[in-house]
Amino acid sequence: MELSYKLDAITLFFQQDLVPLFLGLFLFMSGLVAMSSVIGKFSILIGRPVKWVRSKNEDHQLLIKTSQNLSLLQEKQENDMEQSYLHDEEMRKDIRKLTDLFVDKQIDDMRWEINNFATQVSENRPCNKDSFQHCIHTWEKYEKLLSDHGMENGEVELSMELVKDAYRKKMKEGF
Numbered sequence: 001m002e003l004s005y006k007l008d009a010i011t012l013f014f015q016q017d018l019v020p021l022f023l024g025l026f027l028f029m030s031g032l033v034a035m036s037s038v039i040g041k042f043s044i045l046i047g048r049p050v051k052w053v054r055s056k057n058e059d060h061q062l063l064i065k066t067s068q069n070l071s072l073l074q075e076k077q078e079n080d081m082e083q084s085y086l087h088d089e090e091m092r093k094d095i096r097k098l099t100d101l102f103v104d105k106q107i108d109d110m111r112w113e114i115n116n117f118a119t120q121v122s123e124n125r126p127c128n129k130d131s132f133q134h135c136i137h138t139w140e141k142y143e144k145l146l147s148d149h150g151m152e153n154g155e156v157e158l159s160m161e162l163v164k165d166a167y168r169k170k171m172k173e174g175f
Contacts, residue, residue, distance in 0.1 A: 103149055114156045118163050142156065
């Protein structure tokens with residue numbers, strides 16, 4: 001019996017016309033929204049906003065301030081990137097200058113060492129096998145350094161011919 005009573009109640013509920021009920025709820029909620037809006041506008045008008053209106057205004061101001069701070073931060077980041085790029089370019093130029101100075105110094109030192117050894121050989125001063133091999137190895141590094149930097153050898157060719165000839169002669173005759 002109790003089950004049929006529950007089924008009758010459910011059947012009766014679904015037989016009801018629910019349109020007026022939903023329409024009434026909609027009108028009631030619309031009235032609440034309109035009243036809250038009127039109360040909010042009136043409280044602002046008299047200079048004493050209610051808490052939820054004040055909170056809404058504070059949130060809006062915070063959003064505006066955050067947006068402005070983000071714009072400033074983006075401008076600062078772009079400026080920093082530009083400064084970083086300029087600084088990097090300047091550092092590249094300075095590194096290139098230092099590299100060129102270092103390469104020039106290496107070339108001059110190797111050239112001097114080769115020419116100095118050639119002078120010793122031409123003056124028939126005693127030179128051992130290791131000195132000859134060191135000079136030849138220095139000349140090979142010198143040639144590679146010139147080649148790596150797109151330069152040409154023009155100053156030590158005669159000196160190296162003299163050193164190679166003397167080395168060949170010493171290899172035949174002995175040191």
